[in-house]
Amino acid sequence: MSLVFLIFLPLIAALFIPLLFKKLGRIHTGWFVLIVPVILFIYYLTLLPTTLEGGTLVSELSWIPSIDLAIVAYIDGLSLLFSLLISGIGALVVLYSIFYLDKKREQLHNFYVYLLMFMTAMLGVVQSDHLISLYLFWELTSISSFLLIGYWYTRDRSRFGALKSMMITVFGGLMMLGGFVLLSIMGNTYSIRELIAQAPELAGHDFFVWALVLILLGAFTKSAQFPFYIWLPDAMEAPTPVSAYLHSATMVKAGLYLVARFTPIFAVSGTWIWLVTGVGLFTLFWGSFFALKQKDLKGILAFSTVSQLGLIMSLLGASAMGFHVENAAETVFKYAGFAAIFHLVNHAVFKGSLFMIAGIVDHETGTRDIRKLGGLMSLMPISFTIAMIGSFSMAGIPLFGGFLSKEMFLTAMLAITEFDLFSMDVWGLLFPVVAWIASVFTFIYSFYFVFHTFAGKHKPEELPKQAHEAPIGMLISPAILAVLVVAIFFVPNFVGKWIVNPAVAAIQPFLYDSPSDVHVHVAAWHGAITPELAMTIGIFLIGGLMFWTLRKWQRSYDAFPDKVSLNRLYDHFMYMSDGGANRFSAVYMTGFIRSYLVYMFGFFFLIVLSTLFLNEAFAFDLTNLAPIGFYEIVIALALVGGTITILAAKSRLTAIIALGAVGYSVALFFVIFRAPDLALTQLVIETISVALFLLAFYHLPKSSKKEERIGFKVGNGLIALGVGATMTLVALSAHSQKILPSISEYYKETVYSEAGGGNIVNVILVDYRGFDTLFEITVLGIAGIAIITMIKLRLTKKEGQHENK
Amino acid sequence: MINLLLFPILIPLLFAAILLFFPKNISLQRIISAAAAVATLISVLFLLLKVKADGVQAVTLGSWDAPFGITMVSDMLSVLLVLSATIITLFVIFYSMPTIGIDREKSFYYPAVLFLLVGVNGAFTTGDIFNLFVFFEVLLMASYMLIVHGGEKPQLRESIKYLLVNVISSALFVAAVAFLYSVTGTLNMADLAVKIPQIEETGILTVIAVMFLVVFGFKAAIFPLYFWLPGAYHAPPIPVLALFGALLTKVGVYAIIRTYTLFFTMNIAFTHELLGIIAILTILAGCIGALAYFDVKKIIIYNIIIAVGVILFGIAQMNEAGIEGALFYLVHDMLIKAALFFLVGIVAVIFGTSNLREMGGLMKTYPVLGWVYLIAAFGLAGIPPLSGFPGKLLIVQGGFEGPQFWGSIVVLATSLLVLLSAIRIFIYAFWGEPVKTVPLKKRSYYQMFVPAVILVGITVILGVGAELFMPLINGAGEVLLNPSIYIDAVLKE
């Protein structure tokens, strides 16, 4: 089966959803949808042996071959790992949603169409070898996330969250596209594999750092890294299955995938290592620190997700160090890459279950506010067990998968202190310290989440609904995930061999030739108290102590002012984008035609004059001029006099008559310069124009005596002077640089012999350039009907016909 | 048929003249104008095949040799634009029938639309700089008529400004032609392309080139000459707005493309750099406007300005990717703008207002409209695989390869603002709590909706099936990059 087809399978299935929803409304639409991810999951499972061998699969669907655009599906260890996550968790989420969303009240067809669209998008992202197809699916994930968050679109918070997530992730996507285009220009290919193959040459290119930064912007926004994480908490407005799927397990991991995928290209750069590790670590700290401030169950999980994503991000950054170390596969530097992937799997599993539990709590009690919850342990024992497993895994407690990867994370962070490139030896110590502090907070919020919900005093009076255990169907999915959490702890090396190693080999091709070269043995007990174990114990002790005293110091979070938060920054940006833009626009879009003309004329003469002088185009040449006659001077004076009269005229009539005088002077110029046809036409037209002027303005009232302010007049005068001077200067220069002979000699020579006429101007008009005349009379004709309609057709009297009213 | 390339100009002219005889017979007006547009479309398709098969077509009117008579030239670029213009006009005619109102239909509305098409097609086809002026005037005169058609108060008020600005630009156009004639002694564009390289002192030509940029910039609504556009386009009814938004600025853009690739190439370092900077400023100015107003029409209107900037930025790069991207984007933009105006027109009719703040909840009652709008909005923002994407991709690539690295980043970043402005309509009008709407007859709804859907469908095909169009875009780009093809076709017949 073609891989590309499989990517599109969910989307194709989505086409039938509205039909199924309408025709088979009795059966929950989710059951039909469930088939799709299950099929995909099973199929992708069958590919595991291939990637275990280091094998890859490629399939291509061309889109625009002329510019090399195609959709290329490419499966290696990394892609397969993600594909399995997407289809596997996707199946569980769909199953969960069947019980979560009511088939009568909800617009299920919309929901599942979005969800399937997202599935396609996500599979596309992780399987694309082609940069542009990667971008295509990337934006599709943003869009489907937008639609899913805004699923309850009558709620203000939903719309706000939807827009926010889209703004930030699409921004990142666009920047990433910029990076992709730069990469493609550098490497002259859109294929990631080919780019990886020529990675060493790329590093020397001017654009290299640019591409790096731009691509990282894409990854950071998608994976909710500091300071772009702010969209993720607001995205929690989505229905909980969506949060579980998109905003913890899959979409937010697209950024991680991107970093992992491009590590082979960018690992050479110190900027990359610093940025990825630093931002990741800071995000880890920031997210875990602020998770404790949250009152909403899903809010806690959102911040926890942010922090966990930071953790994985920092590991990915550290994994790039392997590139710079001799024989890294044999040293402690080998752990980072493995830990990143391992933790990614763990996180997807436990966080998915936790989100589902949060949804269950919400569903069964009607609230997610942790202050109202408590004591649900006895009412919802199964949910409690699942929640505890997930939380303990997140906290890094033994017997759960999270412990293993957390410890490897500490190992990797400790290793950084030994790295002596890119000034890591100076700043390196910071990494384990920050990691440790963040882990303490992680420990606390995990406990906070589970115990403040399920332990403590039950407060039924504060709950909108009578709490009871969820229906069994809703518990299946989280239970499966909880089982996995435990299972991973006991068979980590099985998971490592089949899933993690092939992915690690794809991230670090500079270390390993094939997945079988990855020799990382995961063990819960290393036979001695290692530094990392000591750190873990420290986390438990300090974390436990702080959790014990949580109520005492949690309130100090309120000391953080809201005004300087990043959310405020976003809100400010959004305000700038409407209210601010509106005010700014109001400054110059005044609605006064005069202001517009001032800008336009000002621009015109400034740009033309500066061009004239910058290019030294001004020329003044006295040869080749027609002689100056007495009479020409007189007419010129008459013309100027008439114009001045217009300018100075107080009454309209004077101005109109003076305009006529100017027109007649122009006609006299035509007479003098041997243009009888022009003179004829000008005379008639001037007469008619003056008559029209008089007709049109006969009805006007006396012009108002209010004079314009002197400042305006001076301004107008300066602009006018500028335009006039420009025309004169350019005219002088143009005339002085008559370089080539005119084509009009031809007309003079052939007019009688070939065109059969005597009046050259007329012959040009009806013959040589008759086409002009044809459309000139068309213009006249249009003007005629335009005037007749303008006078005859008056819709204003009939109010309310037009939506402007 | 050596005159084939004139048919897209002459057919609407002929039918428009015929329509003048019986203004009051609405059904005949409707049928004949639609027939005219269809006939024009057919002739353009034939022309397209011809140009594709035989290369650039040129006919020198009146059998006078090239620089002396007026030459009409159809290269791939002009055919593509003529094709898009004709398609849009056809749909505008269909869309007008239920929306424009009987009074307007009885008052030479359809002839005016056809005259506008004459002017637009002529401007796209002509190979003579003064003839270009004449065609500009044809389309302007028709646009004056359409903008004031109906004589409502805002129309009258805004058309004065529109008219004034265009009168100025026409006068400057004439002046610029005079200067050009003084220096080169010719008006034929191909001849100009031959003669300009012979001139060593490029200074004065650079000045003239900048003047032409200003002249065409008035029409194309570049920064800072776009101020007339938002008000003027806001006044007329939606079909007219769609027609203007899709066609008029594009004529200016086309004129800049033609002159700046064919003959004003003597001082690229100055002129095209300037063009690039202006293009970027245009994009930014458009973005501010697109975000500033909560009015569905205004949002799309300002997006016209943004698109102009994007296209010109691509042209300013003068490399293959930039130019081909700009051409693709140009065609895309004409179609998508018409489609968007149709859609927001329906929205405005349903709510009885174009103010976004008074809208909401349309998704419940008109879900299909919502989806179609969303697709169009994403197309506008350049989300792949819709039609805005290939063009923008190439433009960005051109910018990176060219001298204006930062420009490409701006183009990318402003795509976000375009998306925001377009999605805002979706969020406010389609999402949210439903508000009271104006009852609308099913029949007239579909009469408006179907043309819009088909246009959106065309843009989707343009994007997803871009490969079908790439050879055409390539062909058009090739002529722009190698002016000698154009020159040979015109001068050596």
Add this chain to the structure above:
Amino acid sequence: MMMFYWIALVVISCAFVGLLYRLVKGPTVADRVVALDALGVALVSIVALLSLIIGTEFFLEIILLLSILSFIGTTAFAKFIERGEIFDRNDNR
């Protein structure tokens, strides 16, 4: 002979300027109309003299045209003064 033409031209030009002044200044509309009519005559003479000086017959049409226009213009103005409007919709009202 040429000298004579030139002198005539100068004299008529002076008349022209005077008439222009009257046209602009008024003070009554009747003054303006008379001035306009006389201006037409002056203009005709000027063009005629010019064509004599240049020595071409192609300006004769202009002269004829000018006199026609001047006639119509004066008539229109006169009627405007008398009736307050230029065209009657219907004479028999």
Add this chain to the structure above:
Amino acid sequence: MRTNDVMLKTATKVVTFIILMFAVHIFFAGHYTPGGGFVGGLLTASAIVLLMLAYDIETVKKIIPVNYVMLTAIGLLIALSTAAASIFFNVPFFTHAYDYFDLPLFGKTSLHSAALFDLGVYLVVVGVTMTIIQTIGEDE
């Protein structure tokens, strides 16, 4: 107010014909001496305007029962079809034909298809000018 304008009316009758004759002359002379369809058209329109001045719009409408919009359209069509005739000979659009003939009374005369085109111009000009003047006149 009825005024006595017999002088005007009588003079107009004569002058109108003079102007029309002159218009025709200038129209036909256009190819060889200054003039042409455009000026001819404007002059014709002035003649009609003169009539309107002397009489009134309704009367003139009765004397010359022409729909000027249609006149414009006819002019456009004539100009267009003259130019388009060349399409049927498969020569470039606008290619004119002319020849010299010896006609009785006129002597050696050239017949030129450009004159036909100019006729179109003439009609359009008359049509448009009169449309404008008539609509404004009626609206007052």
Add this chain to the structure above:
Amino acid sequence: MEIIMSFVIGFLFMAAVYLMLSKSLIRIIIGTGLLSHGAHLLILTMGGLGGTAPPVVADGVSVSDYADPLPQALILTAIVISFAVTSFFLVLAYRAYQELGTDNMNLMRGTEDND
């Protein structure tokens, strides 16, 4: 002569621009009229003013004596077009005054509803 004409043309453009910036509609329209006069004279000037005979074939005139006919033809076209536009503009102004009751451009602010 061309130099003097250049200044005259510049002056015409200047006056036109000045008028167009004022608030009275009629002054604006008069400004457009001056603008087109300026543009027409500019074409004529740019074609060269040196011809000594009108461009009408006549006996005894050598080809080089004719004034340049091409600019004249262009001007003719331009005159007609600006006539059409001016008439349209005038009627528009007339209608605008009927509907809006003013010829003051400052009172004709646009629809830029800066809310």
